[in-house]
Amino acid sequence: MARAESIPRDKDNNYSEEQARRRRTFITEKTGAELPSLASYSIDPQVTQGNIENFIGCVQMPLGLAGPIHITGEHARGDFYIPMATTEGTLLASYSRGMRAISESGGVKTTVVKHSMQRAPVFLFADAMQAREFGAWLVSRFDAIKAAAETTTRSGKLFEIEQYPVANMLYTRFCYTTGDAAGQNMTSKATFAACEWIKANHPDQPRYILSGAIDTDKKHSAMNMIQTRGKRVIAEFTLKREVARDLLRIDTAQLYRYRQIAAVGALQAGSAYSGAHAANGIAALFIATGQDAANVAESHGGITYGQLLENGDYYWSVTLPALICATHGGGTGLPSQRECLQILGCVGTGKADKLAEIIAAVVLAGDVSLTSAVLAGDWVSSHDALGRNR
Template sequence: MSTTDSSARTGPHIPRDPADDHTEAMARRRRAMLTEYTGADLSSVTTGFDPAAARGNIENFIGVAQVPLGVAGPLRIHGEHARGDFLIPLATTEGALVASYSRGMRLLTACGGVSTTVVEESMQRGPVFSFASAAAARDFGAWVSARFDEIKRVAEGTTRHGRLRDIDQFQVGPLRYLRLNFTTGDAAGQNLTSRAAAAACQWIAATHPAHPAYLLSGNIDTDKKHSQINTLLTRGRRVVAEAVLSRAALHDAMGVDTAELFRWRQAGATGTLLAGAAGNGAHAANGLAALFIATGQDAANVAESHASLTYTQLLDSGDYYWSVTLPALIVATCGGGTGLPTQRACLDLLGCAGPGNAGKLAEICAATVLAGEVSLAAAVIHGDWVAAHERLGRNRPGASGR
């Protein structure tokens, strides 16, 4: 029997309507099938909004995952794009997270706020071309460099917003890896760059005398996974958030002295080196994941975006300079999940909905990460870390929590 024969299929059939699959009726049919097949009670799974709004975001729609949504702040930001006092929506199931970030935000605001800067912007697709010899691959690299303007024209012909900035090249044996770097406006840009890079690669393969074979992604773009190349060369946006913590304000709010904070900072930095971690901070992924879910970002991009570099100084005044650099922050204010009702409302809350606001959202993300780093570091040093989770992070009466 052929393995493609329909009689060989096992398991239930997921109902679909080829004409219009994003309807309340189809969601109910799929939930009913799941309950019949598994016995699971799906009464708490509801659509929450017109399922048609999710077209292009999900297939086989059955409802929405309800994640608790809180607000932290206020957080004062002095940015190139984000300016003012912000209340930050965070979607999470981790007790104490919103309270911790809010505490850090209040301290930063009391110290004058956070300065934010978008340093660089770049989204990649990284094709790889194969040749018969290393020399042929090397010569191909020179050929590509000489024809950059033509490649740029072809790539940009597929998009209204993408612009090919430059092309990095790397060689291994007879393989030549290209890293096409684009700016993508207010979109995250992975789909945009894939389409543009595909057109560029087709033109290159057809035009080059060797008509080389290629893969559209040779994995040097490291999509949705952390890499050192993204830390060095940027993916998405490279954003810096920095602030000076007043010694008196830090002590009043957190019970910690700046000298103590700096001393333990050295120990933490050494531990990061020992562990080979993606960043030398505490928990950038926490705030980013919560903010990503609230604002309709692709949650898988936290894998790249959470990489962070902390730099601090104990100033002669006794105050404390603290900066966080996010070298691969991928956010959007158009496309993806940003148009879904709750996520659009959260973007509206931040003043970041729609075109022209991706830089602003990036700066808010970086400032939020800095607030979380300040709060957690102080809690660990002061001994509040475990106590706060015991008090705020346990929602199961009678459970030991051990």
């Protein structure tokens, strides 16, 4: 069998309009697909270097605005209009309704309570005792290991090495703060430098694998629900009883009863998220702002909590323990994505926590609206009116 023809490339200037057009022509000849929409874009192909290979064009994703939502966070403060990219009809209308309910109840308070991005090497030994002694050595040499790791980065800071001994191995998680970057690549490079220092300086020169898989990169895990990956963010507000009645057409006592029922259902299903849905809002914001969309797998896990107050109001919170987002690096510098970050006021140094608080607030708004729609019987009718059901 003849070998299939390779995708056209230019080793000297592969990110040019000429090369993009050459590859579009190539795939049209191979498949018969015409590509006028993919070929219609406003960015310079050169700016995609480092974000994609074999560039041929851009997929145009519908982008809309939801909001406003009033946020009183540590970093995000004020009224925000939220750019969300999606192909799901009713999504922005639903989120906007949740945002209105939150705003009319006084707004949402947001807090980033922990930062921790990991790479998780595993060290291999002859027996369990040797692994245990190595763990004690890691503790005693932490400052030197930290210094070795941080030679590779200006913003990454190693603050802890978690240890999980199993059999004749020591699984570890090297935990960092990463500034405005998401930090997966940063922590990989830093941890590799640290492990090489360990191997050179420990008497046994231990063998290691850079990831023992308990960093759970782009996978949901119970470990991250407890220990944090990326940012642990909490969004909370008190839904006023009259707002619930007049805007959402539900009663807060009914809402609290449903929270109990839904918690049992989520437990039976083994759900990663105990509320209505976190992934919708996170995905729409991630796509709009240039985040790594695969990080939705980790970021959507979380816990919702409700408390019926004596006056009939309802305290409602969302905790996202593994929210991975950035305002620097990755796709955040691409023109369209940067414009969406500008809408949110999240361009510049020190804005990653602000973005995280906004995302958590948006997730809470989505829960408010969808949960209420399920209880009020609006779930199907809203999709009939605005979505693809029509």
